[in-house]
Amino acid sequence: MLALDRVSKTYPNGVQALARFSAEIKLGEIIAIIGGSGCGKSTLLRAIAGLDRASSGTVTLDGEAITSPHAKIGIIFQEPRLLPWLSVADNIGFGLADLSAGERREKVARALERVGLSDKAEAWPRELSGGQAQRVAIARALVPQPEVLLLDEPFSALDAFTRADLQDHLLDLWADTRPTLILVTHDVDEAVVLADRVLVMRPRPGRLFDQIEINLARPRDRNSPLFENFKRSVLAALDRSLDRSVPDRDATQGPGQAMWW
């Protein structure tokens, strides 16, 4: 269980990026976080990853406070961020330095096969296409078997076809060990395809606005009317989140937030 309790982040320049964000996320749940630009999605993700510390509030994983990167939490960035001086196989095995060489080789080989890049094991990252590189990044994050995998707009730099392909692929990989996935995205389609629950954030300062449960069986058909319905309700929530005349759902909760209006 990943618990976010009133997580706030104010940057040194005074910008409040995130205000009292609370959520509880069960093991194995797939969460999509969506919202307008500047709504603090990435700030939230970096706080969960332990890359940045929240100004106030806590992030706890199974009762353990997260203040720095944690072995059970993996992250995939918008760019693949592969190390250019390591082969594809060594990139995937980067987080497995503690294992013996044999064990590492075995795990890496299995991961390569799983992402369909066995033939690229000895290639350099520069020789990969964008989609292949991101698949290597996914394998690198998954191979240490994290409990929570964070994804920061992981497919936004790819073309639509590769993106849909990788979304399906991600679900496929997720089914192996069923970690918690927290995906930041600005793509409504992506959120509805992947998530059990969509958290809609509203900007300035970034906070939780609404959440929508997606009760759709997988695999999901992107063209079914039900899918369209969910897409419409996420879009509607997104629209309302950007409309300043709509008050926060829980505006009465904190005096700080009420005063902000």
Add this chain to the structure above:
Amino acid sequence: MISDAPALQQSSEQADSAAAPSRLARYARPMLGILLPLILALGWELVVGLGYSNGRLVPPPSRIFATILELARSGELTRHIAATLWRVGLGFAFGVVAGTVLGAISGYWSLARRLLDPTVQALRAIPSLAWVPLFILWLGIFETSKIALIAVGVFFPVYLGVMGAILSVDRKIVEVGRVFRLSGPAMIRRILLPAVLPAYVVSLRVGLGLGWMFVVAAELIGASEGLGYLLLDGQQLGKPAQILAAIVIFAILGKLTDWLIEVAATPFLRWQDAFGRAKGA
């Protein structure tokens, strides 16, 4: 993977188009570079051979090679080359060690950079030859002052190269190291060192070039052996062939040592996606 098919196809096309002219290109391109000096040398040889010039001030290639052979036969050449190589090697080693250590400290630790860098930059602004009189007073006229001068010349490019390279390491790549919870030493070994290496090799090569420059200065100032001494001796005794012979040997040694660094670094830099590499292969 349908989405990847165009990329694969493209790269195989590139490989095909590169394969056909490569045999010719591989030998023809370096040959093209040799063509001009070769024509000039042969032309001058011909001019002197046909008696249009006596070649006393500008000796033809044959006379330069004769001088080199003569020096080699008498064992003089080995002695001079050894002396010069020894000085360059030692000065280069000291300069590289000092430049690497101080550059790494300044690059890694911003407090040290604020303390140290302004002074180093101020010292860098001094033309290095201005140190010569002081080094001679401090360290004597023998080997120590020469090696110190060479080390100073090597130090600055290495220092700047290392510091700049560390400062420009991609924050995003460092973050990958943080996500995998690398300790300080592991971060240096697995992220910073490989990231810095390409720029470091360049700074070593620049440093070595300056080392060769300063060994000439040091040996011109006062030496009883070394290639610089051959230059001075040739000037004082009016032997242009000896001067040119020393210059030719300087060129060969400089190119050779530079090539050694390049060859030593190549296995570590194969991953680079460099412009020149893609075209050259």
